[in-house]
Amino acid sequence: MNTQVIHRVPRKPAPPSPLPDDRRAVESIIGERKALPGAMLPILHGVQEKIGYIPPEAVQLIADGLNVSRAEVHGVITYYHFFRQTPPGRTVVQLCRAEACQAVGCDALADHAKTMLGCDFHETTADGAFTLEAVYCLGQCATGPAVMIGDDIHARVSPAKLDRLINAKRSAP
Ligand code: FES
Missing domain, CATH: 3.40.30.10 (Glutaredoxin)
Structure with missing residues (x-):
């Protein structure tokens, strides 16, 4: 039997938890990344890495932060299978x-x-x-x-x- 771990990646910072506890984290990620070219994807990656998924509340924050519609954010989330909408x-x-x-x-x-x-x-x-x-x-x-x-x-x-x-x-x- 060989179940040896061959590579370990850094542990993710926090388990999933609901907003509003994560609201500040989402706002912080938006603030750090909204000036990046194509900021939507880096922000969504950051939110999922931090929270484990993209909560509905985060969609509104991202829309407000990037001055786009909720539908636009939702469209990107659903286009890429990588993004989760549930924990x-x-x-x-x-x-x-x-x-x-x-x-x-x-x-x-x-x-x-x-x-x-x-x-x-x-x-x-x-x-x-x-x-x-x-x-x-x-x-x-x-x-x-x-x-x-x-x-x-x-x-x-x-x-x-x-x-x-x-x-x-x-x-x-
Ligand atoms: S690990 Fe590279 S193709 Fe599967």
Whole structure:
């Protein structure tokens, strides 16, 4: 059994929580990024990184901050699957669907992940434990299929290895 973590990325700063506690954070992100070219995307990325999703209240703040309509902000959020409009599960499982991982079986792994978690991509398990997301390259192209579970990236993930990783995460304190 090989469930060794091959790469760890910095922990995200805060778990999801509702506005208004996050209102200042959203306003701060808008203030820092609204002068950037194409500021909408950097702001949305910042909000999702901080809060875990884009709350409806943030849409109005972003619209006001960029002097655009709510519909315009909403259009960008819905265009990019990356952005969530609801809080994610306690752990996000990101499965690489890009070309190199496709060549080594990520489609079958994706089918297995959906069955074992009981949810599709962009959905959360009934117990709120996991959200399954598709991503397009985790930087492990030579050792696919690659999966990121929480902050940990795993390589050469077979269906059996995915089961072990998910079960280990599920039973972790
Ligand atoms: S293609 Fe999957 S990690 Fe790069």
